[in-house]
Amino acid sequence: MSTAEPHRTGSLTNSGTHVGIQGGTRPDTVGRRLFQRIDAGLAATVVTVLTLLAAWWLASHLHWVPMVLLPAPETVAGKLVQLATEGFDDATLGQHLLASLSRIAVAFVLALVTAIPAGLIIATNRIARGVLDPVIEFYRPIPPLAYLPLMVIWFGIGELSKVLLIYLTIFAPLTIATASGARRVAKSRLLAAASLGATRFKLLRYVVLPSALPDILTGLRIALGAGWSTLVAAELIAATRGLGFMVYSASRFLVTDVVIAGILVIGAIALILELGLRWLQRKLTPWHADD
Template identity: 40%
Template structure:
């Protein structure tokens, strides 16, 4: 007598469902592109044209109709190099968001008057769209990476801070009382009780922050954003290289999904008790 584990059966079914939906999407996309519903034709590139643009952006190729002049990728960088530069900028913004947001969230969650005083400012930053203050950051910090990292930090900082506050407020009072009865100091309470209990929420906030950072990267790279995947997506759109722009968008989206999967894997490794009774 044998039985299949639900997770074992569900895994292949899930991947088959994803593969089928991808095939349907590609077929529908190809049909729409071939139907010439939008004029001129290059505004609706087919999947094959997007793939060609992706390959071209990652290889040496001739320009100007001749073979004498060969260029490297797009804007003298391969697409993966544009992506790496953007990842570095996003990484710096996220690191700053964690370094500032986690301690501030712990303080706001444990000291009531600090939360009441600083909370409205965090909510204010969270509600602002990146384009609202990119001009100020460029004026203050210049057109190079500093202004871009600041913008990405401001996108990542609020969700990390708010997630930390929610985690602190979810710590059970019994845990704190038990630690106090054993003679734990205020610092020990924070580092050995509050912070570990808050870690799942911090990682959830980090996942949200990564999403916000990726949605902000194009705005961050509007000014002097090359090399950078967001800057290339914007520039190629302004130059009517729509296939390349779509390729950049797909790379951004797939990279964001991959990063989210990495964070979820880290979450399962670091806080395996989450979601268990």
Template identity: 50%
Template sequence: MPDAATRTLSSVRRRRAAMRGVAPPLWLISLATIAVAFVAWLAATQTGLIKPLFLPRPASVLGAFSDALDGRIDGAPLVEHVMTSLMRVVGAFVLAALVGIPVGLATGLSPSLRAILDPFIEFYRPLPPLAYLPLVIIWFGIGETSKILLIFLACFAPVALAARAGVSAASLDQVNAARALGASRAQVVRHVILPAALPDILVGLRIGMGVGWTTLVAAEMVAASTGIGQMVLNASNFLRTDIVVMGILVIGALAAAFEFGMRRLERRLAPWKGKV
């Protein structure tokens, strides 16, 4: 009887392995999905099913991209718009990481500090950036400070909350073992709690970066002369949906590039995630 059960289990495993071998790679499925979406877009616009005012043709978007590269849109080349937006998003994101990770770890380690900061973080976290944009402008003016601060506030909450949640990933046995070996509180944080919290921190950074890109357009609404969000807003005022779609695709491509970079960093810094 055990021999029959073993043979059955082995047969099931062989069938599963064969099925995995037949299944196409995940990247190929994603590529096919994008191709199908592009064909549907092309068919809907070429046949006149959707008017160009609501969804421009791919050729019109490509033409807008060419015009943007040459600086024929908003008087500045697309590279300048991209670099300006990148400096705002990346600067705010780095600042959110430098402040949010220590704050999250501290609130996770200190219940008293958590009780002090939690009401403020949880109060403003669900607020849309446009809700407090007027206050940011009144307090800090219409310069770069208000733009970076708005994106920083959007990135800060997910980073801090993820770091706080990661503190609980360190088991009490690991902490007690480190203390029994003579580790100080700082050494316990550095060698036990921080590595255990690292996967959650990296997830929080990925979420924070995504939120930062979604806040970019709101940050560039006021007194911005360059930036992808500013270019999209100006185009929407004149119903230039080809420029709007082009700007959306550029923002999406940049955000996707950062997301893939964060995933690679996550695999490098926390290779044990999902395996233990």
């Protein structure tokens, strides 16, 4: 006598897990696990931040470090409010921040419209690779501040030298990431699209570029972080306004609370940019984004 096969839909496994139509866990179970992971990560972040703030507060109030070298957290918070309202060195915090963001924005847009096409061309054209690859690989390992004096000599201490320096910093890693992603496109996909009548431009637009998008976004995160660091460093040397200039100007007069406040703002902006790019990566490439 044959035994009837158990009904698969909504059945329970030996471990008690509710199985769906295709044998997967229920959506509410997946959502609960994801929420628990996010909740645990958020809790760890909050604990870390509070621990650092507590250590800072104790170090300053118990005089483990002289107050002139490490002001208390509330002192720095009050200085941030003062910087936003009264300013420092003939400019408010908002004006310094706007100067820095405008420089990084211009360089970022220029890098986007040139580095991504350059990476695609390098990946698909041997002559272009022979021309561009040696130049990029030559200057990429050189610290940007090493050729900043040359930029100042050539273009002065105005905006052009700083924007060009940031542009070069972003251009190299973004080009390399784009070329790397474009080279990994499966040949079967290219042949299938070509057999359907796709032109070379359509292959790049609808096959190569979408396939390389995860690598492009990862390279963009790396490049933007490097560009932001280079911007702040460049403002230490050749600027009259900006977050880096504000920190450097305050350090010359040992105004430590302004230095720390500026560092906190610089770090916060970098974190916001990184989180924004992570969000964009999850939206555009949900199959490849980080957890």
